[in-house]
Amino acid sequence: MNVPDENRYTTQHEWVRVLAGEETAVGARCRVGITEFAGTALGDVVFVEVPAVGSVVRAGETCGEIESTKSVSDLFSPLSGTVLSANEIVVQDPSLINSDPYGLGWLFELEVSSPDHDLLTASQYRDLVDT
Amino acid sequence: MDQPSANTHTDLRLTALHQQHRALGAHMAPFGGWSMPLRYSSERTEHLAVRDTCGVFDLSHMTQITVSGQHAAERLDSTFVGALSRLAVGRAKYTLLCDDDGGVLDDVVVYRLAIDQFLVVANAINRPVVIAALNGGSDRCEIVDVTADRCLIAIQGPASGAVVDDLLGSPISSIRYYSATQAMFGGAPILAARTGYTGELGFELYVPASVAPRLWQQLVDERGIIPVGLAARDSLRLEAGMHLYGHELTPEVSPFEAGLGRTISWDKQVSFPGEPALRLNADVAPTKKLVGLIAERQRVLRTGSVVRSPDGTEVGHVTSGAFGFTVGASLALAYVSESAAAPGLEVQVDVGRSVESAHTTSLPFYARSKGSE
Numbered sequence: 020m021n022v023p024d025e026n027r028y029t030t031q032h033e034w035v036r037v038l039a040g041e042e043t044a045v046g047a048r049c050r051v052g053i054t055e056f057a058g059t060a061l062g063d064v065v066f067v068e069v070p071a072v073g074s075v076v077r078a079g080e081t082c083g084e085i086e087s088t089k090s091v092s093d094l095f096s097p098l099s100g101t102v103l104s105a106n107e108i109v110v111q112d113p114s115l116i117n118s119d120p121y122g123l124g125w126l127f128e129l130e131v132s133s134p135d136h137d138l139l140t141a142s143q144y145r146d147l148v149d150t
Numbered sequence: 151m152d153q154p155s156a157n158t159h160t161d162l163r164l165t166a167l168h169q170q171h172r173a174l175g176a177h178m179a180p181f182g183g184w185s186m187p188l189r190y191s192s193e194r195t196e197h198l199a200v201r202d203t204c205g206v207f208d209l210s211h212m213t214q215i216t217v218s219g220q221h222a223a224e225r226l227d228s229t230f231v232g233a234l235s236r237l238a239v240g241r242a243k244y245t246l247l248c249d250d251d252g253g254v255l256d257d258v259v260v261y262r263l264a265i266d267q268f269l270v271v272a273n274a275i276n277r278p279v280v281i282a283a284l285n286g287g288s289d290r291c292e293i294v295d296v297t298a299d300r301c302l303i304a305i306q307g308p309a310s311g312a313v314v315d316d317l318l319g320s321p322i323s324s325i326r327y328y329s330a331t332q333a334m335f336g337g338a339p340i341l342a343a344r345t346g347y348t349g350e351l352g353f354e355l356y357v358p359a360s361v362a363p364r365l366w367q368q369l370v371d372e373r374g375i376i377p378v379g380l381a382a383r384d385s386l387r388l389e390a391g392m393h394l395y396g397h398e399l400t401p402e403v404s405p406f407e408a409g410l411g412r413t414i415s416w417d418k419q420v421s422f423p424g425e426p427a428l429r430l431n432a433d434v435a436p437t438k439k440l441v442g443l444i445a446e447r448q449r450v451l452r453t454g455s456v457v458r459s460p461d462g463t464e465v466g467h468v469t470s471g472a473f474g475f476t477v478g479a480s481l482a483l484a485y486v487s488e489s490a491a492a493p494g495l496e497v498q499v500d501v502g503r504s505v506e507s508a509h510t511t512s513l514p515f516y517a518r519s520k521g522s523e
Binding site: 091 | 194381449480503
């Protein structure tokens with residue numbers, strides 16, 4: 020299972036990549052997606068709803084949905100902040116979440132407003148999913 | 151998030167290919183009392199393989215019942231709505247078992263193997279109902295459930311003919327649609343039928359369980375045919391507009407509502423369950439009708455979702471919904487009132503978390519090109 024070292028992770032199987040700044044610092048810009056483990060467990064994703072640009076999201080709270088052929092799952096925001104951009108390409112082709120979860124399958128980017136969430140390192144996340 | 155279901159149901163029946171599914175890493179799921187492969191890799195990949203080249207399915211959960219004896223044909227005529235006594239040897243027929251009210255108890259395919267021998271293939275979940283119905287007659291007739299000793303392996307897709315001919319070493323793929331022929335595999339007699347549930351050219355092989363692993367190995371390991379699970383089987387049959395028992399067909403549905411009135415033979419020599427009720431309804435326009443729905447967005451229209459007209463009036467409900475990977479849209483089958491059944495009407499489907507816009511369409515959603523045959 021691919022778990023890139025440069026990302027941070029949540030126990031709800033989202034990944035966070037810091038594009039500018041530090042993830043613990045206010046003002047950092049981060050990209051968010053769901054992990055390969057999550058995509059494999061969900062099966063083929065057919066529909067995704069991402070938060071609107073400009074909306075405020077809070078760590079651990081629902082900010083969208085991911086629907087696969089077999090189930091509907093909530094998308095949780097890994098951090099609190101303001102949504103800067105949403106990936107319209109993945110909305111058009113949700114299969115990218117399965118085929119390229121850390122690349123073209125990213126979901127949204129946000130600017131961190133409060134450093135209140137404990138993210139996992141790649142090695143901690145690997146321990147979580149390698150059961 | 152859902153985790154892949156662990157196969158801990160020890161009371162589930164296993165097909166003779168269970169070890170093969172495990173070795174392929176299939177996600178197994180309970181289906182009709184059996185542990186069956188839901189998907190091996192990706193449902194999308196499996197679905198598209200069947201449309202583009204071909205795929206192989208283990209359908210050994212399907213109930214296989216042989217009906218033999220001098221009165222076998224009458225027994226089938228007095229059990230199902232169709233005229234099986236008129237079936238030529240080597241041909242197959244899709245037919246229904248109804249209850250006394252004319253509701254559907256099962257849909258089956260019947261093959262005539264010899265003048266006095268038939269094979270009935272029923273849904274796994276309806277095995278007791280179909281066997282009880284077949285045993286209801288008074289004439290002597292031998293009815294044997296051979297499911298445990300047999301396997302059903304389907305090869306479906308535009309390339310399936312060449313694969314089957316190569317596998318069996320004889321040009322059997324030229325047989326007509328809904329017909330079957332005896333063949334040999336691994337020294338054992340098998341039945342090769344040109345039938346299926348995908349909307350593609352395809353074949354179904356009824357084989358002794360003892361040779362099934364070898365046959366599967368020759369297809370999957372030696373020829374690289376992609377194994378396809380029940381999830382993709384469902385999206386394939388949905389695109390082809392085919393009924394699934396428990397969804398489009400239930401005791402609450404009549405053959406007329408399901409669009410299957412044509413399967414009833416009215417001029418048989420014998421009566422059959424539901425005949426009086428069906429005769430009463432034959433000339434009455436059904437109050438609901440099975441239609442196709444195509445959603446505007448890609449969200450899946452789940453079974454049970456209420457369908458409303460644009461003014462908010464409830465007009466029906468979804469019986470099956472899935473993403474159609476070939477059509478490229480979220481598709482559903484729904485029973486709606488006659489007034490909302492015309493193609494091209496706008497409807498709203500309440501899927502719980504949201505209300506999705508869709509429009510009605512005639513079936514099927516997908517029909518294969520037959521130009522290459």
